[in-house]
Amino acid sequence: MAITATEPTAVRAFGPGTALSCRECGERYELSPIFACQFCFGPLEVAYDFGDVTREEIESGPKNIWRYRSLLPVPTNVADLPNMNPGLTPLVRADRLAAELGLRSLHVKDDSANPTHSFKDRVVAIAVEAARTFGFTTLSCSSTGNLAGAVGAAAARAGFDSCVFIPAGLEEGKVVMAAVYGGKVVAIDGNYDDVNRFCSELIGDEAGESWGFTNVNLRPYYAEGSKTLAYEIAEQLGWRLPEQIVIPIASGSQLTKIDKGFQELVKVGLVEDRPYKVFGAQATGCSPVAKAWENGHDVIQPVKPDTIAKSLAIGNPADGPYVLDIATRTGGSVEHVGDDEIVDAIKLLARTEGIFAETAGGVTTGVLRKLVREGKLDPEAETVIVNTGDGLKTLNAVDSGVTATIKPSLAAFKAEGLA
């Protein structure tokens, strides 16, 4: 299966992507629906041959992630294909939150603006194109919730069947959003790690052979979608890397791909090379990477998740070791906050910036506050935090409700002391 050159057809279908390459041993493979190195079991990544990519080409492109198609493993005509077309979400200048925390410059990359209101639309958009190229007819995934909705929607838009797997007991908003697009939604008695193991089993079975699992056999393509967060942040800052960035950690893939995206922008000459620090954020109830960081370990000890931040509840994060490497290399760190702080941070972000984040956004905002408090973040440096999902999907996490219920009269209004 290992090859040195790819066919012209494959090259066109994957844009600048030329091969899959093992992140551990460097072994190269043809662009195909595989995800682990057959020699060392390391994860496979897309390798590229980038041509000239200019700011002008990008700025005149579609107002979604396809403006960066010259840096992504997608068909060159991707903008004409049926796809959810996510991305180019707002980079919000968060002056009121910055003032409250004592920061000079803070932006929130608000990915709740994506079609199904989480960053998962980005990764699924790439996976759908790979699934189409490989001839899969069913789109699938193991999911903590957001991914299930993104896959359901993308399959509907592109005309695939879909069947998604979630742990039983997810938030209602996430279950309904996964099911409403008409595909199958199968709940697994167990946590996300159980769901993931089940999917790996299914993929080896004939029952799953026409199935594209976005985050399993399509993972090398899928994961590249997170690079677009880096591209957008840099473009929206005026083609500049931020000095500090805080990113939530589930599998750790998003954080590693944002770092990869920044590196690529430097490599192709779209931004100036300058130091940046990457900070990872976890919920205390599922903080295997933060714990490894605290203890100075380079191996991740899996945990059994117990946190309201269900979209981050991956107890055995595949990219955890790479997250540790990046935090070390850039001078950042990996921190965690408890459930009470998560809820408080959701409200802080809502109250100061009008952004209603899901629990994962509470984790990121809470860790930002903790980093400032503990002096680990430079309050003078240009800082970005990533909000990956929408509060409407985790309604039960906040106890917000009506201030009062009254009869429709001024007297009743004044009697409640509301005037």
Next chain:
Amino acid sequence: MAITATEPTAVRAFGPGTALSCRECGERYELSPIFACQFCFGPLEVAYDFGDVTREEIESGPKNIWRYRSLLPVPTNVADLPNMNPGLTPLVRADRLAAELGLRSLHVKDDSANPTHSFKDRVVAIAVEAARTFGFTTLSCSSTGNLAGAVGAAAARAGFDSCVFIPAGLEEGKVVMAAVYGGKVVAIDGNYDDVNRFCSELIGDEAGESWGFTNVNLRPYYAEGSKTLAYEIAEQLGWRLPEQIVIPIASGSQLTKIDKGFQELVKVGLVEDRPYKVFGAQATGCSPVAKAWENGHDVIQPVKPDTIAKSLAIGNPADGPYVLDIATRTGGSVEHVGDDEIVDAIKLLARTEGIFAETAGGVTTGVLRKLVREGKLDPEAETVIVNTGDGLKTLNAVDSGVTATIKPSLAAFKAEGLA
């Protein structure tokens, strides 16, 4: 209060806006927080003196509604002020829905992509700027739900206090979204029309004198925000008016302002003048405008709403007569669909296009299908429908849930007949 010229300061704060003008008798007033003509009680609208507006200027502007600031009553520096910056939502080419309905060309303008996931962010964005200019310190509204969330978020972003009024018994998602931004949320025992009457009372009282009610005393500014839907649709079609458009009706304001927006684009020379038909969509359980249309009346008989489409549940729609005028003038019509059809249409749109609409979007999609079925819509003409809100806010309307719950094993999966 009637004047013939406005001060230079006022003109700058409201961009091309020059005065308020009575829609009924044409009497002109200074740009101020008033909403009804003191002579004939007609609604006041912003009058403009548009300068040269070019496609190039718009296309190089911000990727939100402020790209059209030369056509809106907002400060010329609006893009630098703290605002939710809504708009430039996707115009989705809906080929799969079109095929299912037998239409040649269909697009969905998906306004669930706005910051708080409804079109209300557009109107509130304009109202916030007017509130700032007039020196109000509290932002308020009467709301069927979506507006409350948009006002709460916008007030938080811009640093206003907020107090919003909703009918008791709204969907949980809408209540939480209104409350989470930290402002006051007051539920009124009654329906939307009761809430609206209460707000008119409050506005005349000293308790409300520093309050900007987005849809009462700021209504002339607020309502202009809906014009941006027309601007975006035309720009996204390649600077062309659609031939047919289906728009939901609550107060009727959105429909009348989309029509106004199309007319303005023709007037300033940004698009070619060509005929278009405007169709209004209501839920059968609150269809006073559709009933008037059916019966050939030009007066609207108020109704007591009883429908799952709560965001459209305005029994006494202020702009109803203007909607009838526009449907007549353009050769469109006003139709209604029942609650079962609304739910079915939500699922149809989700299944074919991956768009999860709230009940109002179900009304629009359901009416589209009805219009095609009854031969009232030309299947060959370029058609656009407007989805104004997000399914996550009306979860209970759809009964979607998991297909099955299983143990994490292939055997269990196959036993359920899912393979």
